[in-house]
Amino acid sequence: MAELLRAEWTKFRTVRGWVLTVVAAALVTVVPGLLFAAGSHSSCSVGPIEVPCPTPPVGPDGGAVEDRFSFVHQALTGDGGLTVRLTSMTGIITYPPPDHDKIVPGLVPWAKAGIMVKDGTRPGASYAAVLLTGGHGVRMQYDFTHDTAGRPGGVSRRSPRWLRLTRSGDRLTGYESADGRRWTEVGTARLDLPDTVQIGMFANSPGDLTVKQSETGGSIGQKRFTQTTAVFDQVSRQGTWSGTEVGDGPGETDWERYHRANGLVRSGGTFTVTGTGDIAPSRDGPVFEDGLRGVPFGLVVVVVAAVLPIAAEYRRGLIRTTVLAVPRRGRALAAKAAVIGAVTFAAGLAAAAVTAPLGMSLLRANGFVLLPAPLLTQVRVIAGVGAVFALVAVFALALGALFRRAAGAVVAAVALVVLPYMLAVFSPVPDEVSRWLLRLTPAAGLAIQQSVQEYPQVLSHYTPGAGYYPLPPWAGLAVTAGYAGLALALAIRAVRRRDA
Amino acid sequence: MRRELHAEWTKLRTEPGAGRLLLGLVTLTAVTGVALTAGVTCPWDRCTQDTVKLGLTGVQLGQAFAVMLAVRMISGEYGTGLIRLTLAAMPRRTTVLAAKATLLTGLTLAGGAVAVAASLLGAGLLLPARGYPPPSPADGPTLRAALGSVLYLALIALISLGLATVLREPAAAAGTVLGLLYLFPLAVLLLPDPDWQRLLWRLSPMNAGLAVQATTGLDDLPLDPWTGLAVPAAWAAAALLAGGLALRRRDA
Structure with a gap:
């Protein structure tokens, strides 16, 4: 298996376009969050005089x-x-x-x-x-x-x-x-x-x-x-x-x-x-994940980055060489998935680790009082972005192997991952439909970003658009992982049975 | 042009997939519209929701099939190397692209018309029980929304065809078009400044293009419906122009 991984890694790293696409995924993730943070301003005034905004009181457990x-x-x-x-x-x-x-x-x-x-x-x-x-x-x-x-x-x-x-x-x-x-x-x-x-x-x-x-x-x-x-x-x-x-x-x-x-x-x-x-x-004020608004943007590029290598195998006939060299076809596909998963995980992790803290400090500099998030939550959110990137990449790669068609795989993956999120935050879709979209589709994994909690005894607009997902963070990620695992299993079965 | 049209039609007809994609477009559009219409309510006993727009929301999903159809028409040829044969047989490259665009327009208009009609018929069956009148083709704004949605689907297919001709790589082409469609609305929501929001809204092919579906609250829209539809039309013209230039200048 180690040799297989090395072979797939060599294929990946020697095609400049593929590497650049993964780098682009990270950049596309960083930019929107920072633009949002840089463009948002908050000011408070007493009469005509501008004053620093009051800090919300902090409860016994440290939350605002x-x-x-x-x-x-x-x-x-x-x-x-x-x-x-x-x-x-x-x-x-x-x-x-x-x-x-x-x-x-x-x-x-x-x-x-x-x-x-x-x-x-x-x-x-x-x-x-x-x-x-x-x-x-x-x-x-x-x-x-x-x-x-x-x-x-x-x-x-x-x-x-x-x-x-x-x-x-x-x-x-x-x-x-x-x-x-x-x-x-x-x-x-x-x-x-x-x-x-x-x-x-x-x-x-x-x-x-x-x-x-x-x-x-x-x-x-x-x-x-x-x-x-x-x-x-x-x-x-x-x-x-x-x-x-x-x-x-x-x-x-x-x-x-x-x-x-x-x-x-x-x-x-x-x-x-x-x-x-x-x-x-309190839920007044920006939250830790506000700098991560570019994640759906990054995911579209991740899908393309994951489909490119598998589509190229079929298009250029490289798949026949691969299959000759590695007669156990399922393993070859698993190795490919592992490589693209690891690479996109690193890209997502790096992007989130830059943009979330940077977004926070930009918002703070622009006069906002931020809601505190515990360190462990911050780590979960940042690592979670990497995990969502990796799972979506594996999902898209599996679709590419199943369909053997790049356009179909990209459209299907984007339509199943990014489109439900877009519809969920976008009118005129009713709130209840939005919640079901983010429970049932692979977009559920985006819940891993949520750092704030929903309280039934507090009146608020608990919708995906406001940053509240219908599933708890890990359950959401598990839904996406389920989709990725199922698609990969189907793809391995198809690759084994099919003539290359 | 007739020769080119005939050749392109034969390619499309003999390769499986185009029919299935159109069927997918119709089904996804109509099912989404009907599902959303089934959940419509009258908040505070005021039946003021824009049911026509809601019933046609499926277009936002269905357009993904139009994108796939368009990208396959051109990127598929690059993938298999068929493009070299096509261009050897028909050296007038712009005409080849024009023939593809004509066929694609015809197909998406036909598929879109069925999808929109099915969505509105479904809405018509569900709405009376929910306190709303069924959509009527005699109503000006409803007719405009229906016709506009069909045209919108064709324009999205043309944007995809133009961009796919420039980019050639199917994965990149599909990703770019879907990004253009689905990420623009997210980017609009991201902007903190309302003026910038409205500006970006006016540039977004999906936001501005689907303004044609609105039958209420027209005064609040950043663009009026037909002007809104001109936005994807401009994108389509630019994409086809770029595609035509790339096809002429570039070695296949």
Whole structure:
């Protein structure tokens, strides 16, 4: 086998056009990402003055988070808890679809109101909360990424929801009840909290997301201001309460200035808390893989680079010499696949290793605050690009051996690998169809690039166009590997059976 | 020209594959259109989606077969060395290319017409149950979208023929044409600046060419439908010119 590999490697490296095509694949991968990074700018201003953009708060696990809500709180030292009765949760949504012309009463599905224990009032600080949502019932959430479902349903004066949160050491437990007597546990969390924490009631409401198609083919997401007002009574703790707008500036919208400000209105034992914002992992800002936007471009050249050598064998009759020299034909094809796979892996790896970090620093220089990606994720993304290149090359080579026709193999490989991706990010294909395209076709492997995670409890436009793939990274790569393996097996069988 | 046409037609007719490619074009185009139409909805009870454009989305996939047909017509000859015989028998090289282009246009127009008609008929069967009127040939924009899509397919085939004549190598030719078609739209999305996006959109043969399929929201398009179709036409003219020059100047 070593000799076979050497023979195939010699064939490859001595044809200048083939080597240049692989180099071109790497260059074509690098250029679009860098152009994108160099051309994108971000600026922030306070009034007419330009200021550096604020850095988003960072959660306990190091990820960027959004942390904005109205908090009515008091200190809790040592063990203890809070029990409240939530009697009303209402809100407004500004300018919802279809006409975007009025402010309507209503709650967005992930509007939140409940009770919380938090390590101070700094945005990003560790917390645990038991809360009611606009459309997903009671939840226990902690440290931004964790979410456990409780009982579904809403709240009204007739059917109030009782909430309880207790601290015992580093263990926090959330309970809910319909009557304040029979309690059900919603969930628990183990948090690394200091002895003294802030405990209290909170309310907020994430922006209402609408997505429209842009005329040039992409989609544009817009978030509109929403606000939640929650009414609590039967508060189990006495003493003074203070109100803090965590992560929020004072009265930023006309609605807050002229209709209802965020914060606390207290009358006797009834606390009315109004808030806006979200407590969730953040997805505002460029991500590590943004520099890799050239990968689909590179893949088209990879397909050509992989088909050229096998097509040349058939066209020039070299295949007869090859088959004479190596009577075990399957092995000859496997060696060819190994060589083209290794070469394109190296090209993809090199291209990604240059363009992803360079793209990041260009974006940073242009004023963006980037979402942090752990080092291991960065390594997976860069090596993943190499793997996708290699698998697509093997797939294309196998198609070339099966069809024995260069044009047919190139068109089929591009149509199966690049076209599904293009259709998936491009209107007017519906989102659900886009997801299936990236589950079922060899384009699924592009998922290996995704460095951000999708959270069901966070409202966002989770589509391939926005960088969210329907399959987890390794599952996506496995789909592409499956296609490459199947095509190679079929090609080996065909080469064995067929007359050269 | 008659001799050349006859010779090219005989080559095409006697070699298997052309028929299968046209069948593939029709099937893929119609199946995609019908599948997408089956999923159409009326968001917020407003039936405002461009169902004609959606039903003709299959053209984006079907055109790959037109590319294959065109590349095989010329690169196939270079691969087998048949081109030397062709040019020895018919020394007027530009006329040979013109004959190939004429036949290719005829075939893709015929295949495209069947594909577009099948897509719209399929959409017509599915749409009434989904709250939309079926597409009607009496409606001006619908007719324009249908005719334009057929012409678009022929223009894509001509771009492929011209580029394949220049590049000769079938893998490189197919890769270049598909890159031109499918990567241009991705490049448009990549650009951060809306003005640059619109400029690139106007140059992209697929983006601009398929503007002819739009029946709603015409005011938002960077080019009006027929002007949009002129973009792939310009690409085709340039590619054929380059192909003709290369064929005349170069040793086969």
